[in-house]
Amino acid sequence: MLDRIQASLPSLAPAEQRVAKLCLADPRAFAKLPVTELADRAHVSKPTVVRFCRSVGYDGLSDFKLKLAGTVNEGVPFIHRSVDADDKTGDVMVKVIDNTVAAFLKYRNEASNAAIERAVLALVAAYKSGKQIQFFGVGNSGIVAQDAQHKFFRLGINTTAYSDGHMQVMSASILGPGDCVIVISNSGRTRDLMDACDIARKNGATTIVITASGSPLASAGHIHLSADHPEGFDRYSPMVSRLLHLMIIDILATCVALRIGGGKLQPLLQEMKNNLRSKRYA
The missing domain is CATH 1.20.5 (Single alpha-helices involved in coiled-coils or other helix-helix interfaces)
Known part of the structure; x- marks a missing residue:
């Protein structure tokens, strides 16, 4: 959590940076102090403290302090x-x-519950209105995009995945209001993905980005689902990042499936399973 705040520092307003530095200097105290005391120590207003919490991806001060307390008091039993x-x-x-x-x-x-909720609502709205949901990723992230397309199309959703930069740009060019595109990137600095995301956004499509906080792509989409981890994005064979991206896709797919409802999905999935039986040995 502290790494995430540190990475977000350059993108914060000057007053919010003072709040961030106060938190980084003594996170345990920050988690316990009332908002009035935090505002006084950072020399900002109380609304600025709340805005800082939302700027770094949390639902508000209560959500931020709850997760901060869990991080600094309990820690993570693995490094x-x-x-x-x-x-x-x-x-x-x-x-x-x-x-x-x-x-x-x-x-x-x-993880920001609010950001995930916004992404789920956008995806469900696209499904209900018959719009497209597309997944963009290159290299290792392109494989995650294909996995995402596989999960979502089984829900009866009109979806495609592209890992080629030219196809991404062409596809983004024909998207419009109501459509959704999920852009997946470990580094958040891939030029092809940035170009496609910008085009899709300009055309009115909802852009959801799964990438590291503080990266150029993180601020390029409508909804940022942060995927922060200790593994450097220049690693030759990324492992943790891929698994983290896959897990985020699983969360989105599960939430969307629940919103669609079992009444519609159960018959579809049952028929799919029946039709696949002939593909397996008894």
């Missing part, structure tokens, strides 16, 4: 440890698993 060249097989196994668990628990503590 990110890089794999070394001389690690034995058992060491690699423990590090890879612990790194993944740490990223998942960190996301659980820091």
Whole structure:
């Protein structure tokens, strides 16, 4: 959570930066102090303290302080440890698993319920009005985009996934109001994805970005679902980031399925399962 605040510093207003620095200097005290005391110490107004909490992705001061307290008091029982060249097989196994668990628990503590809710409402609205839902990603994130398309099309949703930059730009060019595009990027700095996101937004489509806080892409979409983790985006073979993105897609797909309702989905999924039986050995 503190890493996320640090990454967001450059994009905050000067007054909000003072609140952020106060939090980073003593997070335990920040979680306990009343808003009046926080405002006085940061030399800002009380509404500025609340705006800071929302600017870094939380629903408000109460939500921010609750998750901050959980982070600094309980901590995360796993830490990110890089794999070394001389690690034995058992060491690699423990590090890879612990790194993944740490990223998942960190996301659980820091995720913005409000941002996820906004994304789910936009996706459900697109489904109910028969609009398109598209997924964009390149490289490793392109695989996540394909997985997302696979999950959503089974819900009877009109959806496609593109991992080619030219196809993304062409597809974004024909999107319009009511359509949704989910852009997935580990670094948040891929030029093709930025271009496609800008085009889709200009055409009136709702743009949802899954990427790191403080990145250019994070501020390019309508809705930012932060995916922050200790793994550097320049890693040759990203692991934690891919799994974190897949988990966020799972959360969105599950929430959308619940909003659509079992009355519509159950017969569709049952028929799909029946038709697949012939593809398996008895």
